[in-house]
Amino acid sequence: MDSNVSSSNPGPAPLVSTKIVIAGGFGAGKTTLVGSVSEIPPVTTEAVMTEASREHDDTSATPDKVTTTVAMDFGRLTLEQELVMYMFGTPGQARFWFMWDDIVRGAVGAVIVVDSRRLADCFDAIDYFEKNQTIPYIVALNRFDGELGYTVEEIREALEIAPDIPIVDFDARDRRSSGQVLRRLLEYTLSRPKTPQLV
Amino acid sequence: MSIRRRRGARIRPYTFTGGRTRSRHPLMVQTLVSTADTNAAVPENLLPESRNIFELCREARSVAEIAAELKIPMGVTQVLLSDLADQGLVYIHPTITGHSPSENQVLERALRGLERLFQ
Numbered sequence: 001m002d003s004n005v006s007s008s009n010p011g012p013a014p015l016v017s018t019k020i021v022i023a024g025g026f027g028a029g030k031t032t033l034v035g036s037v038s039e040i041p042p043v044t045t046e047a048v049m050t051e052a053s054r055e056h057d058d059t060s061a062t063p064d065k066v067t068t069t070v071a072m073d074f075g076r077l078t079l080e081q082e083l084v085m086y087m088f089g090t091p092g093q094a095r096f097w098f099m100w101d102d103i104v105r106g107a108v109g110a111v112i113v114v115d116s117r118r119l120a121d122c123f124d125a126i127d128y129f130e131k132n133q134t135i136p137y138i139v140a141l142n143r144f145d146g147e148l149g150y151t152v153e154e155i156r157e158a159l160e161i162a163p164d165i166p167i168v169d170f171d172a173r174d175r176r177s178s179g180q181v182l183r184r185l186l187e188y189t190l191s192r193p194k195t196p197q198l199v
Numbered sequence: 200m201s202i203r204r205r206r207g208a209r210i211r212p213y214t215f216t217g218g219r220t221r222s223r224h225p226l227m228v229q230t231l232v233s234t235a236d237t238n239a240a241v242p243e244n245l246l247p248e249s250r251n252i253f254e255l256c257r258e259a260r261s262v263a264e265i266a267a268e269l270k271i272p273m274g275v276t277q278v279l280l281s282d283l284a285d286q287g288l289v290y291i292h293p294t295i296t297g298h299s300p301s302e303n304q305v306l307e308r309a310l311r312g313l314e315r316l317f318q
C-alpha cells in the first residue's frame with residue numbers, strides 16, 4: 001500500500017478507526033486508565049465538575065477526588081499508520097448515564113474498572129453490559145494501593161460474573177499495567193463468536 | 200437493585216435533529232473524517248462552524264476530537280459533518296466495530312499494535 005501522503009494525489013489516506021469503552025463506577029480510575037495509555041492527554045468533551053459532586057456521591061474512599069467526568073473523556077492510540085484506536089471513558093455518576101448509549105455504540109469491547117474497595121459501585125455498569133449483550137467486556141480490578149481482601153474468584157462471585165469473562169488485576173496509574181488490560185480485552189474480543197450489531 | 204432506565208424509553212439524539220444523522224454516513228464518536236480534497240479551498244457558502252470543521256479535517260480527525268477542539272456539542276458536530284459529507288466535501292472513514300468475522304483481520308492488527316506498545 002502506498003502510504004506516501006504528500007504525493008500529488010489529493011485523496012484522503014486510507015484510515016480505519018475503532019473504539020473501546022472504559023466503564024465502571026464513580027471514581028474507579030477510568031480517566032486515570034485512559035490517561036496512562038493515551039498518546040494524547042485525555043480530552044474531556046464537556047465541563048469537569050468539582051465540589052458539587054460531593055453532595056451526590058460518596059467520595060470517602062477517594063478523599064482527594066475533587067473532579068468528576070460529566071461527559072465522556074477520551075484518549076487515542078495510533079496502532080499502525082492507518083489504524084487508530086480510541087478509548088472512551090463513560091461518565092461515572094449514574095444521573096449522566098443517558099450518554100452511555102452513544103459512547104458505547106460501535107465499540108469493539110469494554111473494560112469495566114472496579115475499585116476493589118467499593119465493589120458495589122460497578123454493579124450498574126455490569127448490568128448495562130450484561131443487558132447490552134453485543135459488546136464483549138472484561139473486568140479490571142484497580143487495587144488502589146494493594147488493599148484487596150478477596151480472591152479474584154470471591155470477587156467473581158460477588159459481582160456475579162460468568163466464568164468465561166476475564167477478571168484482571170491492574171494499577172490504573174501504570175502505563176504498562178493499563179496497556180495489558182487493553183490487550184486482554186482485544187484477545188477476549190477475538191476469541192468470542194461474533195454477534196451482529198446494528199450501528 | 201434495578202436498571203435505572205429502560206432502553207426503549209430513552210431519547211436518542213437523532214430525535215433532536217430531525218433524524219438527519221442517518222445511517223448512510225455512520226458518524227460515531229470514534230469515526231474519522233477528512234476533507235475529500237486536501238488541497239481544496241474552503242467553500243464560500245458554508246456556516247462558520249462548518250468552515251472550521253472543514254479546515255480542521257485537512258488532517259483526519261475523529262468526530263469526538265472535532266467536537267472537543269471546536270467546542271461544538273457532539274450532536275451538532277454530527278449533523279454538520281453529515282451535511283459536509285452529503286456535499287462531498289468530507290470523507291468518512293470506515294469504523295471497525297468487531298461484530299463481523301470479516302473484521303477479525305483488523306482486530307488482529309490492533310492487538311499486534313497493542314502488544315508492540317505495551318510489552
Ligand SMILES: Nc1nc2c(ncn2[C@@H]2O[C@H](COP(=O)(O)OP(=O)(O)OP(=O)(O)O)[C@@H](O)[C@H]2O)c(=O)[nH]1
Pocket residue numbers: 024025026027028029030031032033062064065067068069089090091092093142143144145171172173
Ligand atoms: N492510590 C491510587 N489512586 C488512584 C488509582 N487509580 C486512580 N486513583 C485516583 O483516584 C481518583 C479517581 O480516579 P479517576 O481516574 O478520576 O476516576 P474516574 O473513574 O475517571 O472517575 P469519574 O469519571 O468521576 O467517575 C483520582 O484522584 C486518581 O488519581 C490507584 O490505582 N491508586
Ligand SMILES: [Mg+2]
Pocket residue numbers: 030031032068069073089092
Ligand atoms: Mg473520569
